[in-house]
Amino acid sequence: MRKLIFLAFFFIFFACNSDEKERVINENTPSTAVKVPIKYAKGFTIEQFENYKLVTLNNAWLGENKSYHYILYSNKKPDGYPTAIFIKTPIKSIACMSLTHVAFIEKLAQENSLVALSGCNYVSTTNVQQRIKNKQTTEIGQEQQINYERLVELNPDVIMGFGINASSTSSINKMKTLGLKVVLNAEYMENHPLGKAEWIKFIAAFYNEETKATAIFDAIENEYLELVKLTQQVKNKPTVFTGMPWNGYWHVPGAKSYQAQLFKDAGANYLWKDGNESEASVLKSKEIIIDEAFNTDFWINLNSYKSIAEVVAFDKKFATFKAVKDKNLFNNDKRLTPNLGNDYWESGVANPQVVLADLIKIFHPELIEHEFYYYQKLAE
Secondary structure (H helix, E strand, O other): OOOHHHHHHHHHHHHHHHHHHHHHHOOOOOOOOOOOOOOOOEEEEEOOOOOOEEEEEEOOOOOEEEEEEEEEEEOOOOOOEEEEEOOOOOOOOOOOOOHHHHHHHHOOOOHHHEEEEEEEEEEEOOOHHHHHHOOOEEEEOOHHHHOOOHHHHHHOOOOEEEOHHHHHHHHHHHHHOOOOOOOOOOHHHOOOOOHEEEEEEHHHOOOOOHHHHHHHHHOOOOOOOOHHHHHHHOOOEEEEOOOEEEOOOOEEOOOHHHHHHHHHHHOEEEEOOOOOOOOOEEEEEHHHHHHHOOOOOEEEEOOOOOOOHHHHHHHHHHHHHHHOOOOOEEEEOOOOOOOOEEHHHHHOOOHHHHHHHHHHHOOHHHOOOOOOOOOOEEOO
């Protein structure tokens, strides 16, 4: 009797814990695979079988509990995987719904594959700007204004998209209905700078450029970790807070967020590093911020504000802030395009070592010989 109860429990447990990956693999699918090493990123896995790759996206957006599977093959299409999307590689053409994907494509030297893009007016990458000028890369719109007709005409091998929440599924499903192959990318959900950068391996898999991607990432990782060593022994860690209010509220990075990790690695004491475990932003009232940030050493990432005078004009109480009195306000807007596209949001994700160097230069200028790349000090 005990044995029967144990077996019943075992099968119930196994059934409840089988994820989507197990359900899409047919029983004849080979079980031997080599996992591509992923050190920091949590959002995807890559498994190399003999004649194909299985790329799995764990969740497309915060709060979702669903896996997406992509079978990448160069010759014969494998059997099994009834719910996966099959893509022949290396891909020759791609459409991107986010500018952050462009930076990874540039690092892989695959700009010539970029046939369509959402946000052409704001792109910073020089080679892609030239392709847009030559009408080799076309605008396809965004969100509720996607040019589906143009996408069907182009019929790219892959559309690299992303989702913010369940409402994103309408456009994704429409693309699929039109016979287009949509691959979701969720690098924005990673809470470690190197985790975001490691998504170059995800994109590289579609070009069969895994070896190149690994070499690029390893170089980024080494440089990043060497910079972290500079700040590990500093005793004076200045305090910092970020942002500006919107409609009376302030969105501040959570204690487990990407931005909080950058501050920690740069040798700064983030004002809200304790007290919440959120990986996303946390909503605080302007009054609370004014009370808590009054004596903070540095104030950075102030949206589109260009001068201290503009900041104080927004709210005269800001003039009493220590960071304002000491003129320690910095913004990540040094590399703006004529149309106000910000390269920080395009290539910063792919270059965390450069972002970190900028931040160390802000908080501990004595530690590093470095010229600001993304950041600059606000004018008076």
